[in-house]
Amino acid sequence: MLDGLKAFKSLFPTDDAFVEHVIQSIYFFESNIVQHQAEAIRKDIHNGTAIPVRYTSNGAFYIQRKVNKITPTFNSKGEAVKFTANDQNFVHHRETEIRVKFDKDGNYAPKQTIRDYTGHWVSGGASSTVVNYVIAHTWNKTDNPLYFSPLWNYCLIAYHCAYLTDKKDDSDPVIKRIKDLIKAISLELYHPNEIMKQTVITVEDMPTQEAMEEARQLIQEKNQEKKIHFVLKSERDRKNIDKEGSN
DNA sequence: TAAGAGTGGCCCTTCTGCTT
């Protein structure tokens, strides 16, 4: 079988070195901002504010009628987006029963969030302050409001590695290992179930124990070259904070 | 069984108009 992944892997002496390279190609968010944003989302959910999700037509959503729930049908994604943009319209996510609104470009809410919490503009073409990095969701349940826009569920991954996280687990053992390690790092850094105050990540969504152990070691790593990377606040944001004096 | 058509997911870029 011809496998383009082999071309990439062959640049490294071992799978360990390959995995290390991929992890070094990722920026994670600092846990304090992740926690703050999680609080904001919980507040929005509590207030009945519609939470962004990526649109799908797979029956993941419902509209409440007098006695039953019906699945809304839209002719296009655009139509769906327009519908939930109207504050008079209510669409809910079936599994969580959270009110949702459909994201207009499939990653707009994450982009806005990253901007609001770090000052960086990602995936914004010429006006970006971060280039050649892709927003990558860690758990791909992007039609679920608890997963789509929270910072704990995505990171910025360099272009040349981004496709790895989109592949299926069984496409190569190293793919599952990388994806599990990213999940483990998210769990160790952010503790999503705690900051969301509910069980978001269930047992079957958990990475292996080996991955958890590897994540712990990476996070505690003293060696600069092996440490995981964090998105720092942009120049612009730091200036704003200086002006305000504190915050 | 395989090609072809259709659909949808993913996530990026350009355009435009508003703000400063």
Add this chain to the structure above:
DNA sequence: AAGCAGAAGGGCCACTCTTA
């Protein structure tokens, strides 16, 4: 006049369904 956010649009490609 520049910078930026939001709206709109697009490329790529995997997957599924249909047809032969």
